[in-house]
Amino acid sequence: MEEKRNPIAIIVTRFGDIKVELYPKEAPNTVNCFISLAKKGLFDHRKIRRIAPGFVLQPSYSDFEDERCAISLDGEYRNxxxxxDIPFERGTVAMGGEGNVASGSCFFITLTDEAGKRLDGGYAAFGKVIEGWEVVEQIIALPTEKVDIGIPGVDVNEPIEPEYMEKVIVETWGVEYDEPVILG
Known part of the structure; x- marks a missing residue:
């Protein structure tokens, strides 16, 4: 019997593609939500909002700019x-959140193993960059400016010249994924 392949997300940017292997076995509802939003085109043409050098690249703050993306999930993480048990290391992809609630749309890419140690267990890891790290490096090298997003204690460095995720495509190998279970 052929083993089921994990879905692959392709984040298309002007610098090239970032390929992310998604792990539905380890974070099923988070993966379902990511796939659902991608299929609906809700990550397409989104401004890259946060570059924290040595920490994370957060391509999506979509829930702050589009109410269709303001989704809360039960956090699929150890804390x-x-x-x-997805290891938090350079290239780990996870959802932001706070307490026991995870975002359904504000995902980030961990930039270093050291950052991963700070994030481990407290965020819903659901994938890993498997190709296109050079694209991540080009994006995080862009000049940035601090932007106030209205959340105390959250520093956001946004590219001075707007940079976008042009499209997010997910190859599911013919497998249908359920709609996510969202919190009230």
Whole structure:
């Protein structure tokens, strides 16, 4: 029997593609939400909002700019009692959030193993960059400016010249993924 392949997300930018392997076994609802939003085109033409050198590249703050993306999920991470063992290291892709709630749309890419140690267990890891790290490096090298997004304690460095995720495509190898279970 052929083993089921993990879905592959392709984040298309002007610098090239970033390919991310998604892990539905380890974070099923988070992956379902990511795939659902990508299929609906809700990551397409989104401004890259946060570059924190040595920490994270956060391509999406979509829930702050589009109410269709303002989705809260039960956090699929260890600090919330969920057995997610995806290692947090350079290239790990996870959802932002706070407490036991994860965002359904504000995902980030961990830039260093050291940053991963700070994030481990407290965020819903759901994938890993498998190709296109040079694209990540080009994006994080862009000149940035601090932007106030209205969340105390959250520093956001946004590219001075707007940079976009042009499109996010997910190859599911013919497998249908459920709509996510969202919190009220």
């Amino acid at each position: 919330n009692g969920f057995p997610n």
